[in-house]
Amino acid sequence: MRQSQLFTKTKKETPKDETARSAQLLLRAGFVHKELAGVYSFLPLGLRVVNRIVAIVREEMQSLGAVELSMSSLQDSNVWKSTDRWSDASVDVWFKTKFKNDTEVGLAFTHEDPLTRMMKGYVSSYRDLPVFLYQFQTKFRNELRAKSGLLRTREFLMKDLYSFTATKEDLDAFYEKAAAAYSKIWQRVGIGSQTVRTFASGGSFSKFSDEFQTVCDAGEDTIYLEKDKSMAVNKEVYTDEVLKELGKTKSDFDEVRAIEVGNIFKLGTRFSEPLGLTYTDEAGKSHPVIMGSYGIGPARVMATAVELFNDEKGIIWPATIAPFDVHVVELNPKKDAAISTEAEKLVKELEASGKEVLHDDRDLSPGQKFADSDLIGIPVRVVVSEKTMKAGTFEVKERNTGEVVHMTMEELGRTT
Amino acid sequence: MRQSQLFTKTKKETPKDETARSAQLLLRAGFVHKELAGVYSFLPLGLRVVNRIVAIVREEMQSLGAVELSMSSLQDSNVWKSTDRWSDASVDVWFKTKFKNDTEVGLAFTHEDPLTRMMKGYVSSYRDLPVFLYQFQTKFRNELRAKSGLLRTREFLMKDLYSFTATKEDLDAFYEKAAAAYSKIWQRVGIGSQTVRTFASGGSFSKFSDEFQTVCDAGEDTIYLEKDKSMAVNKEVYTDEVLKELGKTKSDFDEVRAIEVGNIFKLGTRFSEPLGLTYTDEAGKSHPVIMGSYGIGPARVMATAVELFNDEKGIIWPATIAPFDVHVVELNPKKDAAISTEAEKLVKELEASGKEVLHDDRDLSPGQKFADSDLIGIPVRVVVSEKTMKAGTFEVKERNTGEVVHMTMEELGRTT
Secondary structure (H helix, E strand, O other), X not given: OEXXXXXXXXXXXXXXXXXXXXXXXXXXXXXXXXXXXXXXXXXXXXXXXXXXXXXXXXXXXXXXXOEEOEOOOEEEHHHHHHOOOOOOOOOOOOEEEEOOOOOEEEEOOOOHHHHHHHHOOOOOEHHHOOEEEEEEEEEEOOOOOOOOHHHOOOEEEEEEEEEEEOOHHHHHHHHHHHHHHHHHHHHHHOOHHHEEEEEEEOOOOOOXXXXXXXXXXXXXXXXXXXXXXXXXXXXXHOOHHHHHHHOOOHHHEEEEEEEEEEEEEEEEOOOHHHHOOEEEOOOOOEEEOEEEEEEEOHHHHHHHHHHHOXXXXXXXXXXXXXXXOEEEEEOOOOOOHHHHHHHHHHHHHHHHOOOOEEEEOOOOOHHHHHHHHHHHOOOEEXXXXXXXXXXXXXXXXXXXXXXXXXXXXXXXXXXX | OEHHHOOOOOOOOOOOOOOOHHHHHHHHOOOEEEEEOOEEEEOHHHHHHHHHHHHHHHHHHHHOOOEXXXXXXXXXXXXXXXXXXXXXXXXXXXXXXXXXXXOEEEEOOXXXXXXXXXXXXXXXXXXXXXXXXXXXXXXXXXXXXXXOHHHOOOEEEEEEEEEEEOOHHHHHHHHHHHXXXXXXXXXXXXXXXXXXXXXXXXXXXXXXXXEEEEEOOOOOEEEEEEOOOOOEEEHHHOOHHHHHHHOOOHHHEEEEEEEEEEEEEEEEOOOHHHHOOEEEOOOOOEEEOEEEEEEEOHHHHHHHHHHHOEEOOXXXXXXXXXXXXXXXXXXXXXXXXXXXHHHHHHHHHHHHOOOOEEEEOOOOOHHHHHHHHHHHOOOEEEEEOHHHHHHOOEEEEEOOOOOEEEEOHHHHHHHO
């Protein structure tokens, strides 16, 4: 893609109303635009990163045998009244609105309740189970304060997976498979070595849930990380009683800050019972369906990666979720038309070998172009200039290490 | 994909609260689920159709040189006050809600206003123009009545494209390119020969706009279709004055019902002026940016295709937007395990040749399976049974014509 077509521009000033480093960088580099406190639009660069995260998550959901659907954002109050979650006293993040006839409706902050009701039309026998469903759908949460930029927003895309099984044993088995898929996702998006499965409160659903916490000073959560980094315990359940149950003592843990990038819940019959989602077993006996839910917010993953990987010059994207694979930067194209021609040829070669390329074809100074490239943070930068053309090789710089090598077009096609 | 994994079931009963044939069929066949009047969730089959339409539309947007982004659903009231579109008197389809601190926010019914404001950060010179942006994003419209099923809903995905140009001439040229892209889209999704460019009111933006209307008795609009079917005039502007301007007379037209599947507007400076989106020309003089907007609702296109293509047995999908390319139906798999093995082999062969396949592996009667297959409406049905295995060929039926032929696996791989 030509950078002249991208329309966004980088900004030198740090936005005054953002304290999170990730929000500052993503705004300055033109990945997102702030509409309201806690509400962001995704510009082409940001949308590309989110889409790459979504594609990785989708692959892992398909590997679990889950099927994709898309539930509505506007929700029927009746279903939430059945589960006692409609009042602001029970759920403090509702956005509500009204039809013209004054019928009150909710904006989805999650989808367990309407999905459970819907499944009554499709599940009646043990033969209909298990079912695993997921979606990528907007969630609206009326947060009292929105102060961590992209890490906690009032409107965000969420991947939510739901399991419907006949027995608790089937839930337990799928839950561990889902946890393993989550670990694989953190590895694939590049935050695996900082992310740890964490014992957390199960809320009203069960004694415990599992969170996946990425250790990072910018995090809103406090967790206790085992010294060997194999697991952690959220502050909210870090009690003598829980530690005893886990066979651990406080000396095993260090207190750290962390970002919750995913969470998984054993819902049991919390929703199936009040909503009447039941199945009949082989003997003809009726039981409530056993449920689980499993969430990931792709934009929060994006912001977490930026918190972890940046320097004073800008973002350093993990290769798998970068908006582009290679940034081809042509210098002084107005001086010699052959430079643009050479850059275009290189872009075509790289694209033919399966790379996504951003081509800086703008008429700006080399200094501005290099600063933009460092800020945007594409893993590999290739310079095409009068000098490189004379040398017969390209100047290839790795954003992460800063290492510069010189390569021919053939070498580049093979190695980037 | 295995049909046993799909979880949805077809329904025999026609939903009592739906009058549109498309909604009845899409609900019965398990493409969508109704959450509220005018609010639908998309089940796996429906999501697949929408995604195929989206993919076609996206290709055509990219061909226009447009770049994809994604704006927020929650919108700042201030921007709408600047353009005098915040009050319910000026816009009668608003859904509004509130932050915890009582700040009123809107749910996007369209995105011209916040997008125009955002572009002030990126456009200042003639060198920054033109810019063409598009998104696939949910729109919320508080319709007084929702009575046409999927044809008019309170929440729907929309592709909206926006053009920002320096001059009216640049707008006119892009507008015609966009109109041509729209015509190509109707052809590609299979509704081209029923869809006609239609003169319509330009509302508060300009004298005329162009609608793309699909001739269909279920449509909510009345249009006057020229006898040679090359163009049409919407009832709202079907006056002697307009006909004179077009050089036509009433005898040239027939009155028909139609569904508006797309519309394009020359916005001019309607938004750029009040919001102060300006550019400086080469002489240093400031001008408001000239805008256009271009919409398509993929789910309405889906419902329109169903209105056009169905029979008493169910839906007949155009091949390009069908949820799957081939429906492999195995009969009596419990009777002989070799039938399932053969069906699986066939599915793998077809998938290897690039086909998307739904494999009916369920233990149901042949009658039930055939009825489901006709209702769901995948273009090609292939039966694998004891009989076909003896014959050494598969029974291949075209959903559209009902024509049955017998083919070997090799022939199938080449022809479907």
